[in-house]
Amino acid sequence: MDVDATTCGETVGRLARRFGLSRSALLYYHRIGLLVPSMGGDGRYRRYTQGAVDRLEQIVRYRAAGVPLADIRRILDRPADGLAAVLENRLEQLNVAIAGLREQQRVLVELLRSEGVHRSVGVMSCERWTGLLEAAGFTHDDMVRWHADFERSDPEAHREFLEFLCISKPEIEEIRAWAAKLGGGRRGAS
Amino acid sequence: MDVDATTCGETVGRLARRFGLSRSALLYYHRIGLLVPSMGGDGRYRRYTQGAVDRLEQIVRYRAAGVPLADIRRILDRPADGLAAVLENRLEQLNVAIAGLREQQRVLVELLRSEGVHRSVGVMSCERWTGLLEAAGFTHDDMVRWHADFERSDPEAHREFLEFLCISKPEIEEIRAWAAKLGGGRRGAS
DNA sequence: TTGCTCCTCACGTCACGTGAGGTGGC
DNA sequence: TTGCTCCTCACGTCACGTGAGGTGGC
Numbered sequence: 422m423d424v425d426a427t428t429c430g431e432t433v434g435r436l437a438r439r440f441g442l443s444r445s446a447l448l449y450y451h452r453i454g455l456l457v458p459s460m461g462g463d464g465r466y467r468r469y470t471q472g473a474v475d476r477l478e479q480i481v482r483y484r485a486a487g488v489p490l491a492d493i494r495r496i497l498d499r500p501a502d503g504l505a506a507v508l509e510n511r512l513e514q515l516n517v518a519i520a521g522l523r524e525q526q527r528v529l530v531e532l533l534r535s536e537g538v539h540r541s542v543g544v545m546s547c548e549r550w551t552g553l554l555e556a557a558g559f560t561h562d563d564m565v566r567w568h569a570d571f572e573r574s575d576p577e578a579h580r581e582f583l584e585f586l587c588i589s590k591p592e593i594e595e596i597r598a599w600a601a602k603l604g605g606g607r608r609g610a611s
Numbered sequence: 612m613d614v615d616a617t618t619c620g621e622t623v624g625r626l627a628r629r630f631g632l633s634r635s636a637l638l639y640y641h642r643i644g645l646l647v648p649s650m651g652g653d654g655r656y657r658r659y660t661q662g663a664v665d666r667l668e669q670i671v672r673y674r675a676a677g678v679p680l681a682d683i684r685r686i687l688d689r690p691a692d693g694l695a696a697v698l699e700n701r702l703e704q705l706n707v708a709i710a711g712l713r714e715q716q717r718v719l720v721e722l723l724r725s726e727g728v729h730r731s732v733g734v735m736s737c738e739r740w741t742g743l744l745e746a747a748g749f750t751h752d753d754m755v756r757w758h759a760d761f762e763r764s765d766p767e768a769h770r771e772f773l774e775f776l777c778i779s780k781p782e783i784e785e786i787r788a789w790a791a792k793l794g795g796g797r798r799g800a801s
Numbered sequence: 802t803t804g805c806t807c808c809t810c811a812c813g814t815c816a817c818g819t820g821a822g823g824t825g826g827c
Numbered sequence: 828t829t830g831c832t833c834c835t836c837a838c839g840t841c842a843c844g845t846g847a848g849g850t851g852g853c
């Protein structure tokens with residue numbers, strides 16, 4: 422198939438299009454040594470062999486998870502070494518970043534209200550949430566017990582959920598405190 | 612009080628500490644002309660007058676919402692002009708950014724699973740969520756009606772919530788589609 | 802011959818952080 | 828006199844994007 426040395430492998434522009442990347446991204450990966458193509462017969466044009474394409478596939482996958490290029494390089498060079506650590510690290514970073522953006526959202530909604538701009542943009546609020554649950558037949562007691570369950574079974578996710586409702590940090594801690602107190606007695610299996 | 616020309620206003624380090632900023636941040640604001648102190652009597656040291664302090668307070672507030680410095684400058688120079696537009700624009704950006712990070716989270720959880728790393732980190736999942744609701748006495752029918760209500764009353768927030776559960780985009784659209792179909796008939800006031 | 806793709810610099814991005822190397826005030 | 832704070836460059840960050848200016852292959 423690809424016996425001819427000059428036409429062996431793909432050119433940079435073609436490869437970029439195939440993976441939905443920009444040409445300059447691939448040039449950059451070459452410059453930092455993350456993805457090095459062979460330079461063809463005369464050493465003038467980049468040629469990406471099958472091995473390079475496979476490697477790029479990996480790179481794209483990790484990039485879609487927001488893993489920085491330096492970490493990707495480490496993973497690809499010795500996968501056994503730090504793969505799990507890198508991925509879990511990134512997950513933790515993501516949680517922190519999302520919490521930060523939620524906080525910005527909260528501040529922003531506050532600013533919009535104090536500035537008198539009303540426009541009911543697609544941001545969740547605590548009131549809207551409880552309204553929906555009530556409309557579905559949830560009583561106040563149900564919600565209290567539900568928070569307790571949630572806090573007991575997965576405290577981190579419970580915190581994240583409260584952040585999703587755009588509740589301020591001190592209020593979140595308050596809710597979690599009484600939820601944890603109530604959640605002491607466990608009931609039912611699973 | 613502050614009649615003495617040489618001691619009028621605060622120094623940069625002191626002001627930075629008071630606002631929880633770094634000294635270099637204030638130097639930067641000066642360089643780009645966002646917050647210009649008077650240069651004291653001899654023009655050697657920065658002196659921040661009360662007017663500058665008030666301005667900094669505004670800057671810090673908008674920064675806490677992630678508004679870029681260029682936009683903050685525009686807002687402070689003519690507030691009537693583009694304040695609402697800038698803030699709403701930022702809110703939209705935040706929604707996009709959060710959705711992007713959620714997507715990264717989903718990809719990451721997928722990667723961790725395919726790589727065989729199990730560690731039940733604090734990420735919400737659809738199964739865990741329905742499990743919690745069932746434990747609180749919610750039936751499958753209740754959930755269906757609840758999604759329909761949610762989609763009808765605030766489609767954007769509904770989408771955000773489904774993203775929070777780390778559901779993939781096609782599945783989200785599927786759920787919203789049947790929820791919208793069911794939600795056609797409205798019931799009850801408010 | 803006309804486009805299309807390819808190439809290599811070099812600079813810009815955003816909001817600072819981090820030294821290096823030196824001076825002023827209590 | 829000793830620290831503390833102040834000062835001004837100048838370079839680094841992260842992952843590319845964007846020209847400028849020029850060449851190769853169908």
